[in-house]
Amino acid sequence: MDLSAFPRVTLGSWPTPLEDAPRLAAALGGPPVLIKRDDVNGLGAGGNKLRKLEFLLGQALEQGADTVITFGALQTNHGRQTAAACAKLGLRCELVLTAKVPMAGEAYERSGNVVLDHMFGANVHVCADAEETVQVYESVNHERAVTLPVGGSNGLGTLGYVAAAVELVDQLHERGVDNATVVVPQGSGATAAGIALGTELLGWPGTVHAASVSHAKEDAQNELRQLAGDAAELLKAETPKLAHVTVTDDTIGPGYGVPTQDMWHVLKLFAETEGVILDPVYTGKAAVAFRRLAPASEVPVVFLHTGGLPGFYGYAPEAVAQF
Known part of the structure; x- marks a missing residue:
């Protein structure tokens, strides 16, 4: 996965932290939980x-x-x-x-x-x-x-998260974690597609769960496969199989960007256990899927925090009514 052939500018601070979340793990009653902090990478208030x-x-x-x-x-x-x-x-x-x-x-x-x-x-x-x-x-x-x-989100943009997959797998390896489940929000698709493709090209034995926040499951799956395939073509790699990837759409609620009660509950959970703020559109809804998956997992679970904090303030009146 040599990405040096592609023109690139430096916009973020890499690697972003991979943090233990022991209080969140204890609240969920499952295996160890880690949060990949792509929300704290600097420029423009950060984000994926x-x-x-x-x-x-x-x-x-x-x-x-x-x-x-x-x-x-x-x-x-x-x-x-x-x-x-x-x-x-x-x-x-x-x-x-x-x-x-x-x-x-x-x-x-x-x-x-x-x-x-x-x-x-x-x-x-x-x-x-x-x-x-x-x-x-x-x-x-x-x-x-x-x-x-x-x-x-196109094939070229997806390469950003192919690079992130390499970064994440290296960080997990440094911790002695060779197998995990990564939960990632899927909106326009390239973040999840890049993580899926990158982990497959590395031969990593873990799994990736993409929680759609906007599209029905079948559409989200097709989008992820298309983007991963486009990125693989740029890398002159074979079309990915993505057998280690699952996609769900059951946390979208009434629609993209529309808050749900489950989402508010999980925002409070992350905030009061780890001091981590999620957003109502992407990470909040993906974290609802994470909350369901983590307790039943037999391996550590990584939540990929894609950022979005400024957008939280667009929902301030709704948040005030909740908390």
């Missing part, structure tokens, strides 16, 4: 998108781009991290956002990731529907602009 952006923006700079255009929901973590990375690299950032999550109010519409997007100097376009999104995109696109997919 930085690993993808290192490759995506490395290519953009090599191609001579001066502008980056990308998409997402109003409280997009990807948009916020892209805006921060563009600020660092001196690139113009155009965020074309849609109000596709049924949330409203001052906190959701003006705080959290939204205010940080503006602070990082991005041009933020909030679109009402797909038609307006196309119109805005066409108005900001130009010859030296590069367009990134939602979540930075």
Whole structure:
């Protein structure tokens, strides 16, 4: 897995910590629990998108781009991290956002990731529907602009989490852990796909559980396989089998970005046992699956914390009502 052939910029602080979570493990009554802290990697308030952006923006700079255009929901973590990375690299950032999550109010519409997007100097376009999104995109696109997919999730972006898989397996090996279950949120897909592909290419004997936060199980499985296959092709590797990967969709609740009572409970559990804050959209819902899986596991369980703290403040009124 030689990634040196791909242009890459440095945006994060690697390796991110792999922390023991003994109080959380005791509360769950299962095997040892570890948290991979991809939420604490520096730039732009941190998060998993930085690993993808290192490759995506490395290519953009090599191609001579001066502008980056990308998409997402109003409280997009990807948009916020892209805006921060563009600020660092001196690139113009155009965020074309849609109000596709049924949330409203001052906190959701003006705080959290939204205010940080503006602070990082991005041009933020909030679109009402797909038609307006196309119109805005066409108005900001130009010859030296590069367009990134939602979540930075394509084959090239997936390489960021292939690299993360190597990092994680090395950290586990240093602890004497040769077999574990890794639980990871799956939204746009490249994070889970990269971990799945990387662990398979390493011949690692553990398992990966992707908890979908947005798509039905079959769609999420297909997306993960497509992204892992695209990344494998870039690496000139065989199409991955991914027999060690499972995908679930039973913690999504009413829909993407919509809070559930189970999610609030597990946010409180992580906070009061380990002082770790999850977000309501990604890690919170994946942690509901983690809470179910961990007690029955016969091997240590790793929760991959993909970040999203700024987005938590977009849900502040709902959080206040809970706690």
